Every structure is written in structure tokens, then in C-alpha cells.
Amino acid sequence: MNQHIYSLQELAHLVKGELIGQAEVKISGLASLEQATTHHISFVNGEKYIEQALHSKAGALIISRDLQSQLIHHQNFIIVDNPYLAFAMLTHVFEIKRMSRGIESTAKIHPSAMIADNTYIGHYVVIGENCVVGEGSIIESHTKLDDGVEIGNQCFIDSHVTLTGLTKMGNHVRIHANTVIGSEGFGFAPYQGKWHRIAQLGSVRIGNHVRVGSNCSIDRGALDDTILEDGVIIDNLVQIAHNVHIGENTAIAAKTGIAGSTTIGKNCILAGACGVAGHLKITDNVTLTGMSMVTKSIFESGTYSSGTGLFESGQWRRTIVRLRQLADVPLTKIGKRLDHIQAQIESLESTLNTRK
Template identity: 75%
Template sequence: MNPKQFRLEYLARLVQGEHVGQSDLILEGLASLDAAQAKHIAFVNADKYLDQARASKAGALIVTPTLKNQLDTHNNFIVVDNPYLAFAILTHVFEKKNQHQGIESTAQIHPSAMIADSAYIGHYVVIGEHCVVGDHTIIQSHVKIDHDIEIGQHCFIDSHVTLTGDTKIGDRVRIHANTVIGGEGFGFAPYQGKWHRIAQLGSVKIGNDVRIGSNCSIDRGALDDTILEDGVIIDNLVQIAHNVKIGANTALAAKCGIAGSTTIGKNCVLAGAVGVVGHINIADNVTITGMSMVTKSISEAGSYSSGTPMLESLHWKRAAVRFKQLADVPLTQLLKRLDHIQAQIESLESTFKRK
């Protein structure tokens, strides 16, 4: 199959940039600076990549005006303010897209379901009663869609995804393989030494332009809905418990776990393996660094961390012993010692001043 081919001038126009050099240069794909060849375009995002850019065999480079002036080894450029954003836009131009429409013969669809003519339903998909699948949505093989599920337009549902619990999904949502949305939340009432299951009666509401990675679980609400607002992006292996609300354009990296009934604000970033306890609120514009444990509400924007940073093993063992010793000393004793040391310092300072 012939690769996609585009003129440099056309690509520059797509990213609202200025083309410099051979306007009719034909480019066939994107590549890293190290791997690029004459038919590739690569991007340079900072001064630290200039040496790689000078050595690169790329046919054209995406650069800022300042970076272009430092690259006399190349002749063909797309000049923009933000090369990384331009690169992100062009990935969609060269992406191989599924252009199929229609319903495969092995799919099982309830007669009451409403499937858009422009949608694609893959092999062995099962769609239940009263479901809705919007225009140009792609549902890959072996997806299970339970009763009363609504999926918007231009969505992508990867293989082996399960949608249940009356889930409602907006437009341009991507859900990757083996993810379960709308499953039963972890709700049990303890009584006389036993756990009594609480039936989950809420749903999941997912806004527009949401991306959910592979092997994630997003539980339906117990009573109120679990909500992901527009633009939320979620990495692989993320657990979101019942009644959680995540604000617009918030990002969760891999292995995050969010306990039930927690509200996370807009434009937040939770790095890898962050854990969040239940029934707390996190404000807008909060960043939480990797492997932190959030145990109480955060009311102000900013960056927050917890946990122990990596040390050389021997240093870590010494620090752990000291930390344990510190924990064994009552806080009142520490405060008294600090007060005593402060008094001694002040006494010495007074003596030196008199001399």
C-alpha cells in the first residue's frame, strides 16, 4: 500500500505555520530526529536537541523561528511557535484510520438498538436493548455493550471493552482494549462480621473528547453518577471508584487509584501510581507527583508530593532507622529540646554582642 504523501507547503498550512525551503517537497511520514530519512519530517522542541537536529537526515524540520536560525545544516522547515503541538496535529494526518462502515455478520445487535449508518460494528460485538451508537463511531471486535448504553459520534471503542451500568458516552471518546466502564462499585455494609453487598444504582457519564487507556475500571455510582467531564485523559491501569467526579481536562497517569465519592477539579495532573482516599475534594489546577498518597482534601492550586524519594540503598536504610527513632520520641520532647537549643543559641549571641 502506498504511503500517505503530502507537500511541505500543505503540511505547514495545516499547522498554521510558515514553510521555508522547497514548497513542493514530498513527505511521507513523521520520525524522530535520529531515525528520520529524506522523506520524513521531524520536530525540534528545545535548544538541547540542536545537535541531534544538525545530524538528522530528516527532509524537513518543525522548529521555532529562534531554532531555525541556529540550523544552517537544513534547508526545509515548518516554522511555528509550538513545534510539539504542530507535531501532535500532524500525527493525525499520517495516522492509519479505520475507514470501515457497517455491521459485521457475526455481531449480535438487539432489534431495539439504534446504530448510525456510518458507524462500524466489528466481529462478535454484542449490543443490548435500547442502545444508541452515533455517526462514524467505530466499535472493534468482541466488545460487549449492555442494555441502555449511549455512545456519541466519532468515538473509538477498542476490542474486549465492556460497557455496562447505563453508561452514557459523549462525542470523540476513545476507550482502549479490555477496559470496563460501568461495572459494579465496591460497596458493602459491614454487619455482624459479614459484608452485605450494596446494589449500585447510579451510572457513568463521560463527556466529550475523553480518552481512557487499556485495562482501566470505571465503576458506576452507588446512587449518584460517576462523572468524567470533557477532555479528561486517563492512562492504562487506572481504577476510578463509584461516585467519583473528575473535572474537565484533568490527566491521570498509569496505576492511579481513586477511591469512592472523591471529587477532582479541572486541569489537574495525577502522575503515576498516585493513590487518593475517598470522600475528599481536590481543587482545580493541582499537580500530584508520582506515587503520592492523598489522604485529605486539597483546597488550593499547586504541586503536592508525598512518599520517600529514591536514595542509594545504604543511605535509605540509615534514613529509615532515623525516621523510626524520630517517631519513637514524643513530639513534646522534641519541642523541648528545640526550645533548649534555641535558648542556648540566643545566650551565646548575647555574650558575643557584649564582647
Template identity: 45%
Template structure:
């Protein structure tokens, strides 16, 4: 792919400061870019690299323009512009429409136009695959699943029965959608399985990372809203609801029947207990444990900050002593009040 800077600027709605005829053939960081690459500055921490970058052009906002030694594209949101440029130079292999002869497709399945179905794919009874979908090698789609238009399932994705996806959903390798939720009833030292009778409903423009698991509902459905992005290695429990525009980073676990609002961000390694409600616009810091519902938008965290190990050990010891210290403090306050 090669694009002139003028064409890039037109697509981005950017102002050009420099040589509009420059031909760009790649995207790279300020540090590693060469004369045929375009780079970007979205984080002020890297502003010092502008002076020595070898990039042919740099995407910046107006405030950083004076620091660019060469050609620049000026936009209001450099990070968004960078994302759009990467899509223009996307080098992912493009699947061709067609069905590999090793695919096993039920007679009752309905396939849309221009679908691409790779080797060893299995599609079950009464499934519907929308126009332009791409199904990677070894993927299994069980009975009564529905995929909207232009979905892309990478290799070795597993959809259990009754999974419904909207349009333009991307699912990466190893993801499992619709497995049984963790539902068991205890009785006299034994566990009795609760049949998981619901399904999974996924909205439009959702991205689901590698090896992420989304469990089916116990009775009603597990629901993932529109434009949700889920990183790798996430566990979404049964009957969880995730609102539109929410982003969840890797290794987060959401226990069953919790509800996460719209436009939330959940950082990596977060644990969210079951049967909680997080309102719209909640932002959770990495490694936090959320054990109570959050009814007001804002940022939340838990745990302790990073510190040297010996200091952490001393702090952990003192933390265990807080209860006894609080009781002694109460006794001293009462004694002081008595003496007064």
C-alpha cells in the same frame, strides 16, 4: 500518505524555511528520521541532535531555527504541530460501515448512520449508538447505554448498563466502564454488598486507555468531563468526578467520591484517597499519595526521591526515629528555657 511541505505548512499555519516542494511520507524522531521524514524539536534536551539529523524537514520554534541545518517549519508550539502531523499520517485501520453477521443486537437498540459493528459484538436492550461509531470485535454494550457520534470502542471493551458517552469518545481494549463500585457494609465479620444504583457519564472527546476501569456510582453517577484523557491501567472509583481537560497517567487509583478539578495533571502511580476535593489546575507528581483535599492550584508530591539502596535504608530508619527525636528536642528546648 505523501504530502508536500507546502501543504503541511498550510495545514499547520507554519512558516517554511527551505524547499517547499519537498515531499514528506513519514514522521520520525530527530535521531531516526530519513530524508522523506519530518521530525520536530519540542524538548531542548534534544537540541544537539539537530546538527546531525537526516530528517527532510524539522518542526521548530523561532528560537531554534538557527540550529536547523536544512529545511524547517517554524511554529509557536512544535509539540502541538507534531501531534497534528501524526494525525495526518495516521495508519490505523479504518473500519467500514456495516454490521458483522455474528453481532448480537437487541431489537430495541437504535443504531445511527454509518456505524461499523465488528464480529461477536453484543449490544443490549434500549441502547443508542450514534452516527459514525465504530465498535470493535468482542465488545459488549449492556442495556440502556448511549454513545454519541463518532465514538470508537476497540476490541473487547465492556460497558455495563447505564453508561452514557458524549461524542468522539475513544475507548481502548480491555477497558471496563460501569462495573460495581467497591461498596460493602461490615457486620460481625461479614461484608454486605451495597447495590450500586448510579451510572457513568462521560463527556465529549474523552480518551480512555487499555484495561482502565471506571466504576458506576453508588447512588448518583460517576462523571468524566469533556476532553479528559485517561492512560492505561487506571482505577476510577464510584462517584468520582473528573473535570474537563484533566489528564491522568497510568496506574493511578482514585478512591470513591473524590472530585478532581479541571485542567489537572496526575502523573503515573498516584494514589488519591476517597472523599477528597482537588481544585482546578492541580498537578501531582508520580507515585504521590494524596490524603487531604487540595484547595489551591499548584504542584504537589510526596514520598522520597530516588537514592542508592543503602542510603534509602538509613533514611528510612531515621524517618522511623523522627517522633522520638522530636520529643527529645522538645525536652532540650524546655530545659534550655529553664536554665535561661
């Protein structure tokens, strides 16, 4: 494993930043402000990290221009508008990438499959009939591509992934370990006390630059396809049911479940452990905070919450008691009581006004 070493000037050029300090300083990696040494570069993402930066031993810092005057103990900087974005760009520079290409001897590939040049097919990979694997894509060990699956260019499919149900994905897609895409949707017709399985005839279509974490399940459509548009990013342990449609650049955090035939717009954020009921519509630019439960459609952009925040245990028990007591009071009785209180307030106001 070769370690990449760059001059500070080279890194500044890569992030289109302004170099201040020693251009030939050698940088061998990224590190946090606390753990960085003289061979590392770190970043300062705002005023609240100034104290950590002052004590950091990093050989260079990525900062915004307004922070430079406060970092008097450092000499080497890359000045950018967005330090966090520059840091993200440099993670790709120092990332250890698989460089080997070719097909391992234990892989089983159907003769009808089309495998582009410059790909890597790992040990014990199984690729079925009429599959397509695009240029430069990497498929790690023990992954299975069922018949008719298509993978675009420069994709990364991690170990133990199953792609089935005629799944088709675009370019620069990353699928992480143990995820299943194109599996049978949860469709059953109830009749005479029994559940009758509905064969799932749709597929899964995934756009470009999509990322799916590990241990996720994305079901194929019942009739229409399940769709993930360009730029969608999905954390680990997410369930997406059949016929769900997720718009561009939407982000979904871990342990979220989305029921069937729901449409989610563009640029949405679903925080951890959200639940979305089926056959709903969520418009563009909606944020759901952690553990939110969506039971009706959302037609206006904004931030929505339904999870209950943390209480001290005793306070939580008292709150639950009060909620139960409130639930036992008929709404009509509450309404009458409020009307009576309102009448008393108006009477007092009238009396006070006559005395002035």
C-alpha cells in the same frame, strides 16, 4: 494499506505554519530526528535538540523561528510557534485509520438498539436493548454494550471493552482495549462480622473528547453518577471508584487509584501510581507528582508530593533507622529539647551582645 504522501506545502497549510524551502518536497511520514530519512518530517522542540537536528537526515523540520539560524545544514522548514503542537496535529494526518464501515455478520445487536449510519461494528460485538451508537463511531471486535448504554458521535471503542451500568458518553471519546466502564462499585455495609453488598444504582457519564486507556476500571455510582467531564485523559491501568467526579481537562497517569466519592477539579495532573483516598476534594490546577498519596482534601492550587525519591540502598537503610529512632522519641521530649537549645542560643547571643 495505502501510504499517505504529502507535499511540504500541504503540511505547512495543515498546521498553519510558514513554509521555507522546497514546497513540492514529498513527505511520507513522521520520524524522530535520529531515525528520519529524506522522506520524513521531524520536529525540534527547543535548544537542547539542536545537536540532534544538525545530524538528522530528515527531509524537513518543524521548528520555531528562533532556531532557524542554527540549523545551517537544512533547507526545508515549517516555522510555527509551537513545534510540538504542530507535530501532534500531523500525527493525525499520517495515522492509519479504519476506513471500513458497516456491521460484521457475527455481531449481535438487539432490535431496539439505534445504530447510526456510517458506523463500524466489529466481529462478535454484542449490543443490548435500547443502546445508542452515534454517527461515525467505531466499535472493535468482542466488545459488549449492556442494555441502555449510549455512545456519541465519532467515538472509538477498542476490542474487548465492556460498557455497562447504563453508561452514557459524549462525542469523540476513545476507550482502549480491555477496559471496563460502569462496573459495580465496591460498596458493602459491615454488620455482625459480615459484608453486605450495596447494589449500585448510579451510572457513569462521560463528556466529549475523553480518552481512557487500556485495562482501566471505572465504576458506576452507588446513587449519584460517576462523572468524567470534557477533555479528561486517562492512561492505562487506572482505577476510578464509584461516585468520583473528575473535572475538565484533567490528566491521570498509569496505576493511579481514586477511591469513592472524591471530587477532582479542572486541569489537574495526577502522575503515575498516585493514590487518592475517598470522600476528598481536590481543587482546580493541582499537580500530584509520582506515587503521591492524598489523604486529605486540597483546597489550594499548586504542586504536591509525598512519594520518597530514590536513595542509594545503604543510605536508604540508614535513613529508615533514623526515622524509626525519631518515631520512638515522644514529641514532648523533642519539644523540650528544642526549647532548651533555643534558650542556650539566646543566652549566648545575650553574652556576646554585652561584650561588644
